[in-house]
Amino acid sequence: MTNENQTHEVVGSVLVVGGGIAGIQASLDLAEQGYRVYLAESKSAIGGHMAQLDKTFPTNDCAMCTLSPKLVDTGRHLNIELLLDTEVLGVKGEVGNFSATLRRKPRYIDVDKCIGCGLCVPVCPITLPDPFNEDLSQRKAISILYPQAVPNAYFIDKLGIAPCRAACPAGQRAQGYIALIAEGRYKEAFRVIKEDNPFPSVCGRTCHHPCEGHCTRALVDESVGIMSLKRFVVDYTLAYGREKVDPAPRTRPEWVAVVGAGPAGLTAAHDLAKMGYGVTVFEALPVAGGMMRVGIPAHRLPKGVLQQDIDDILALGVVLKTNSPIENPQQLLKEGYNAVCLATGISTRDHSLGLEGEDAEGVISAATFLRKINLGEPITVGERVAVIGGGITALDAAAVIRRLGAKEVFLALDRPRGELPAYHWEVAAVEAEGIQLLEHTTATKILTENGVVSGIEFARTAKGMFVDEKGRRRPKIEPGSEFIIELDTVIGTVGQQSDLTYLHPHFEDLTGDKQTLASEIPGLFVVGGRKTGASYIIEAVALGHRVAKSIDRYLQGEPLNQVEEMPPVLKFTREEMAQRLESGEIQLQPKFEPALLPMEERVTSFREVVLGLTEQQARAEAQRCLQCGLCAECLACVEACGMDAIDHNMVEKVEELQVGAVILAPGYQAYHAELSQEFGLGRYPNVVTSLQLERLLNASGPTSGHIQRPSDGRTPKKIAFLQCIGSRDQTHDYCSAICCMSATKEAILIRDHNPDTEVQVFMMDARAFSKGYEGYYRRAKQEYGVQYTRCRISSLKEDPDTKSLIVRYMPEFGMETTSSSTAPNSPPQMLEETFDLVVLSVGMEISPETRQLGENLGIELDDFGFCHTIEFMPVETSRPGIYAVGPFREPKDIPESIIDASAAASLAGVYLSSARGSLSRAVQYPPERDIYEETPRVGVFVCHCGSNIAGYLDVEAVTAAASELPHVVHADHLLYACSQDSTSVIQSRIEEHELNRVVVASCTPLTHASLFQDCLKRAGLNEHLLAMANIRNHCSWVHSDNQKIATQKANDLVRMAVGRVVSLEPLYKEMVPVQQSALVIGGGPAGMTAALTLADQGFPVHLVEREDALGGSLRTTYFAIPEFDTKGPKEVLDDLTTKIAENPRITCHLQCELTKTAGFAGNFNSTFRNNNGEVFEIEHGVTILATGGREYQGPEYGYGSHPRILTQSELETLLASETGLPTLSPPPEIDFGTVNQTIMIQCVGPAEEYCARTCCITALKNALLLKSEKPDCQVIVLYRDIRTYGFYERLYKDAREKGVIFLRYDERHRPQVLHGEDESLQIKVVDPTLQIPLTFEPDLLVLSMPLVPSEGNHSLATKLKVPVDHDGWFLEAHVKLRPVEFASDGIFLAGIAHYPKMLDESIVQAQAAASRAATILSYPERQAGGAIAKVDPGACVGCLTCVRVCPFEIPRIDTQVQGVGGIWGAAYIEPSVCQGCGTCVAACPAEAIELLHYRHNQVEYQVFSLFEDPVTGPPRKR
């Protein structure tokens, strides 16, 4: 176990997986012990399930109040590195030296830059259900996990690239602009389109829209009309004022020449100009636009629309030279262009149709035809025209020639119309215009007469293609299907190709690299040419982007070939969509199609045929988008973010990390109760889970803490809780341990909120098994009137009219029911009751991700995915050095998870102690300036917080006002005061202006004070010379409606802060030496484990035991729990005893008792007396109290009055002696052979008031032992509730299977024990179900006596000055979050001294106590002082008020100090333990105590300055 045998180098760091409360606790413990901690959390913030809770049982503490300080501590701890959005893929190596592989998921937001201002949220168009609120409310795709999240940084929920974007060659963020259209934000939508595509006007009209072909919506009904939507935005912005484009700033000296003003060339020019280069575009034609201009007819793309896009590009500063053919691109390089891009695209040459007769007069290529038309060149066409080809160009040419007056136009398509790369309505429109479509038809020859076209021979196409002698692919034809049509004009469309033949022949073979587009000539890039040509405009745009990027890299001297990682592309299956359709998440909605120009106007003009969507249609169409990627990538957040924190191009990364140990705290997932369909979750809106209710109860939840029915928002008047949903059922053989108490808590809170609301809990047993739980449960029943009904319901239905729930159940006989249907003494019958709301108390499960984690790490898991840990080493997994804590190993509540976490930290410390401190970090600050003699020189820094403050109040005015205040020598305003450059500004201003006080007017000191304090320290100032004015959270954000008033209030707050800061003084913490050894009181299993754990970490330990041997309760325990434990108690004891004997660092003091202890954390001095009366002293830094408990032996149920009435421990001794085991005390004198019927009674004596936790399990253990010893023996357990929590539920199941009989008794009808003179026992009990009195005459009556506190607990408590609760158990500092420590620093507790518990629970708690103790022992000295209370003895009258009022019992009267009038005896407050609340200060009648940093005058200056200028004198006399 110790690290002495390790040969490899030990790494002084630990990986903690899971940022819930357990992971947080483990991290803090380890970091405080000098290890470096990596805390990996798969979500975007730490906090886990606890952050979701409203209150915690049994104290009703606000979960966030107790958690939040821990979150902040974790977030800013120098030695804890938060790895958010991170999953652990695997761990190699062995303990001391592991290599962990991590997957860092992209968050798309830089956590270090994000200040959590939330400006991005309102602009995000994507709304999603909020999982933090259990889907009861909505959030945006850019979001923060919860308002108090640590780190206080946003994340973007993006699954990957939407299929539409992936399909687009230019990567157009279609989902982005569609989401904005759906919100009516058209101008922003236009911005998004332009982000990827400088030709929105063109692509909104003529694109071949591969996006729509990949649209997920097509799997539901029809794809979203993406192209129509784009066109809508273009038209809208054109109509309502397209924003003027400003020239792009020239930031780079280089010039680039682009040859060719087509889509590729102009896109490249656009991009390069925006990058800051000078760009000249050379175009051979008289107009720019390339094929867009000359290849597309006006009725499809109006020229003005295209010109708009071109003008925008030119407006950036791009120089266009038309009529400028270039033959020698190298010449351009010589002329001074630093790079040249050839983007000449499609050749203007006509290609051969490959048909006989194609050279005849009257045959023209479609490209030439359209170009001539578009350039207004003269052209003659006939009256009977055939267009050959199946592309868009063919459709265009046919439509144009029809408009030119051709009488008959034939369009020969070699494929069916459905396969055209055009919308079906585009084809239909052409047909409607009178063009005759010849489908499945191909031309076989052109007929001529005298060199002039006279007709075409067509043939029907057959299936398949063949390659002709010229190498062209041609459709096969049906033999004999030839027919002839007489014609005078033939327009042929053939595949167009790009080529570079226009260049000087020298460049004939010029090609560009397929990826980088660079040619062999440096600086010359080629778009087009033989290999890289584009077929569609959007492809050309994509090439333009690519070449621009390449040219930029070339000019910047970067490698051209850079692989850019891309997020995954999303793909959904038809099945997934069908499911979403079925669940109602998606509704069927056909596509909105644009209207077309009336027919009569079409063929007579070149007006645009497609009219575009109306605004209403466009928004409706946009709302059809399924938001595949969640985040739409509209980049609105990027525009809104003032911190430049958003990066949509982040990709997943895999990293390796060296650590010495791994702690797994992945937590649980709530059972998906939708799977238990009978309970209606997901179907009935008013059935919610316990976690959902938790959010409904929470003040910062979706309903601000008002409990409302999801169906109608009404306050429910009757609420039912159904327990054990996903626990103790057919598929879960364990108890989830927390649900009974959490339901009780929620029930209490409901009654607190609405006293009129009735609450009924349907349960099997009330498992209130831990400290304070039984009392809490009783209060719920008695004070809050919560009704508990013992049954599982038989059915649940919804009333369709009211949406209320009808619960059918069989009540327990005699229970009080609200309906009066059961008459007394009639047999129970099924009841039906209606509830407004039903809460399912969902159990704990292990998520598939956690299971995967376990598998990846190669640790043993059980069938449910819970982690197997080693027997009596409760947090050790099957792999040394990897620990499992919290519900991952068994369902458990918060304090037990925290105990686990500390225990794991302790065990990791045992392995890593040789490397303690090796990787921890510390900051070196310059020596501090002495400012005592200086007059105040205050610097005020006012933060804009982007627009968070400056948007709502006048920051400049506040700064100006501050500069006028007395003592203020410098005032400035900063864009983001917390940014790194701003803190350096503050630092240098402190030095420059010799400031000795600083006021930062920004946000809340709770999160930011430490940052600015650090800044002061770096500038050589004491960090306490800072005051903050919270002008954001308390001003700009809450008074955003009135700038004048907000500014005035900010002025007030700044003035108050100046008033305070002037009165502040430097504060110091002093270092107090630490005695690095421990005292453990109590030598039972807990004390022994604690001693060993600390000794193994290298600390000397004194172990003190009252008895003459170590072992405590283990000495009188003889049996392991059957089928649960394999190791017997003796083995455990022997093991511990041997290890302690062998450990040189442990000194045992047997038969000794503590008589006195003095001192404080780090420096205790205790006195002991042994049984010989000898007295000795021990110096120690910490104390661990592990004094155990004892079995109660009261007179209840006739104990002591009859030889056959035993306690469980006496029964165990009897069983031990029967099996031949030696026993410590003599066994009861009972002839075991005569024992047949045995009755056990649970909840005896004090256990009626508090649940002693272990009695049920002990009874079941002994019942099973009896059964195995004597299978015929009848065992009857009389119980109130069987509290076999967690996996002990299996013991209960086992006992029932083995024939143990369980009979419940009502606490109002306790069993009666009678015994006559004949020594026979008689037990009478009433069966609560049947209400029948039963009488037994057993051979043995075993009383499950509870554990009670050890004798002497009270006197020990007085000596140590630690509290005990009203049952006599030692009381921990905080029931939830500090379960192993006392409020007084340096004293810890473990084992049964705290509360009855099972052996493994004592062990783990002892390890946890050792961990907390090690946080003190790990350093030779510790800090004391700071903002603590200080007594002025000269003013103290020794009245004891402070002693009485201090919640921590810290002040004492020091008889060595003189008080008022020189009388000996004045109050003394030990600086190293004072908690700094100031309660004594306010209570002291003599005003002899001051709380440093909150002195009377410091508080009053701040208040006074609200009304007057800050002054230096005291504002009042005291």
Place this chain on the structure above:
Amino acid sequence: MNLTTDAPIQIVAFCCRYCAYAAADLAGVLRLTYPPDIRIVQIPCTGRLDTLEVLHALEFGADAVMVAGCLEGDCHFQRGNIEARTRVERIKEILSQIGLEAARVEMFNMSSAMGKQFAEAAQEFAERIASLGPSPLRDSTYEIKAEFEM
């Protein structure tokens, strides 16, 4: 010079650092609005606030004082808020005795998650004080201060 005499109402709110101050922060995070009359002063625990500090706030010119701590039973320092409540009750008595409305000082309890409740409390308290009108001590503040400075 009295800097804020033209302000209709001035309320000083002493908020404990662990709960009420955090709740006020959360009200901001949630972008809730409440009247601007409230100036928050952070103290470690309401148990730290002494009677004179509250009375002096009124003397200096505050129209009212809000004392806001953790929920009862939930005090970060165990029972500082209980001490504070007793003290506030005592202050109310003193105010009544000197002829000032006891309603000008009030104790509030809230958890750090209760941002909305903070805003509501601020709203209600500000409305209450607005209906009471400015503190009668405002006019006499000069005299009182003069007296103290003698």
